[in-house]
Every structure is written in structure tokens, then in C-alpha cells.
Amino acid sequence: MSTSTAAPFADNLSLDHTSREEGTTFAPKFDAHGLVIAIAQEAGSGRVLMVAHMNAEALRLTIETGIAHYWSRSRQSLWKKGESSGELQQVVEMRTDCDQDAILISVVQTGRGAACHTGRKSCFYRIVEDAATLRDAGDPRLFDPKDVYKS
Amino acid sequence: MSTSTAAPFADNLSLDHTSREEGTTFAPKFDAHGLVIAIAQEAGSGRVLMVAHMNAEALRLTIETGIAHYWSRSRQSLWKKGESSGELQQVVEMRTDCDQDAILISVVQTGRGAACHTGRKSCFYRIVEDAATLRDAGDPRLFDPKDVYKS
Numbered sequence: 001m002s003t004s005t006a007a008p009f010a011d012n013l014s015l016d017h018t019s020r021e022e023g024t025t026f027a028p029k030f031d032a033h034g035l036v037i038a039i040a041q042e043a044g045s046g047r048v049l050m051v052a053h054m055n056a057e058a059l060r061l062t063i064e065t066g067i068a069h070y071w072s073r074s075r076q077s078l079w080k081k082g083e084s085s086g087e088l089q090q091v092v093e094m095r096t097d098c099d100q101d102a103i104l105i106s107v108v109q110t111g112r113g114a115a116c117h118t119g120r121k122s123c124f125y126r127i128v129e130d131a132a133t134l135r136d137a138g139d140p141r142l143f144d145p146k147d148v149y150k151s
Numbered sequence: 152m153s154t155s156t157a158a159p160f161a162d163n164l165s166l167d168h169t170s171r172e173e174g175t176t177f178a179p180k181f182d183a184h185g186l187v188i189a190i191a192q193e194a195g196s197g198r199v200l201m202v203a204h205m206n207a208e209a210l211r212l213t214i215e216t217g218i219a220h221y222w223s224r225s226r227q228s229l230w231k232k233g234e235s236s237g238e239l240q241q242v243v244e245m246r247t248d249c250d251q252d253a254i255l256i257s258v259v260q261t262g263r264g265a266a267c268h269t270g271r272k273s274c275f276y277r278i279v280e281d282a283a284t285l286r287d288a289g290d291p292r293l294f295d296p297k298d299v300y301k302s
Contacts, residue, residue, distance in 0.1 A: 046197025051253045097274035104275045123248035124255045
């Protein structure tokens, strides 16, 4: 994977600072692994559902199909979110940030409404109480992972 | 920086899968560069303001002081957000995700209310129209960067 450009996207490094931050050319800044950070937020509620990464292919497919695709770093493969679980994410809006190294998508979480593989709506289901302790926020499980991810 | 543990935090690798995802031990999973992804969301509105990274020191300081600290990858230094601009972020709640490699903070954006160095509330001020084109969402500048970041 390229560190700077990846078809069909413009090369981030080809833009000057002002164009990168204020311009209308989308030129995602992929990192050394060819990835950008991708945050999925629930349309309407604004709840942050998950954070993952996209490579150029995942980003292209997300734009072309309107369904969120990511790059799974653990599996090192393209990941059409919900392909196994049925919990597809329909993209309502996509934004990028000032230096174009992150993507924010507003999505409708289809299926049972669970973005997290644990069956919860959001992956962020635990509150950090202090440097040692988490507290479960009490989000219900919308599916049982054992039923959904059969090996 | 350590790739697995960093005082004062528990070692992510010391936890089994269930404890990591369902337990009450906070054991942030720092990457090979000693970083976790950190997303700041505006308390109340749910607007995603920015995404950055924290190392163990930034995470510790954020927890201890209630003011968001990050690790600046471009400057390779601890970054107390707002130290130059006055736009400190007061942390209302901190969460972590299923595998504990990301942090979500709900913040009150103090100062003029601009998280972005361009003077806008959020760094996500441009909408991706297609694979080539961005459109400015029209967010106003709450400060003029030239006045705030004097060299």
C-alpha cells in the first residue's frame, strides 16, 4: 500500500497546506500502513458507535456503495461491516478533518442496531472511573454474539 | 515507549479476552507507538470535535486533571489542548471501547468553543461529496488562527 496516494484519491502530499485544510479537493492522508481513522456516529442521536480504520479500497467502496467498509487490522482484510452479523451501516454523511487523515461517517445502524461485536449498540459501553477501573454503562445486548458469530 | 503496558495502567495483554472486553479493569491497549486513539465529542450536542492520540502520560494527565491532554505526533510531544489557544477541554466523561484501544471523551469545549486550530468548533467541517470533492459545511470561525497562533 502506498503511504501517500491511493487510486482513486488525490495525493494528500500534492496539496499545499491551505488547499489541504481549506480546499475542496478530497485527498485523504493515509498513514504508513495505508490507513485513515474512521469514526462511525449514529445519525440522529450522535452516539459514537465505533472507531476503526479504512484503507483506500474500503474508503472507495464506502463512498461508492453507501455502506460502511473498513480495513480489519487484526485480520488484515477488507471488512464489510455487518457482512457476518447483518448489522450493515448505511452512510448518511461522510466528513473529513482539517488535515484529512480521519473520516467521520454518520450512519444508520441497520439489523438489530448493534455496531459492536459484543451485541451492544456502541463499542463504547464502559465508563473510565479512574486509571484502574471501568464501569459498565448498562447498555443492553441487542444480540447474543454466540448466536451471530458461529464458527 | 512500551508497546504493551505503561504506568500507571494495567497491562492489556495480562487480561484474557473476556476480562478485556467485559471486565472492570482499565487496561488501555497502546499501539506499537505507545498510543491510543482519542475522540473528543461535545457534551450535550454529541458533535464530534476532533480525533487525536494519547500516550500513557497524556491519558494519565487527562484522568487526573479532568483537562484533555493528547500526544502530538507531528511535534512528538505532550499536548495540553488549548494551552496556546485557551481552548481547553473539560472532560465530562471518558469511555473506552471493547478492546480498549480507543478512548472517547465527552468534553465541554471552553474558550471560544473551537476545538479546531482553524478556529472552527469541530475539525470535521467539510463534507465528502464524492471520491474527489469536499464541500465546506459552513461552520463559522470562532477565532482567527492568525491572532491566536502567533509565531
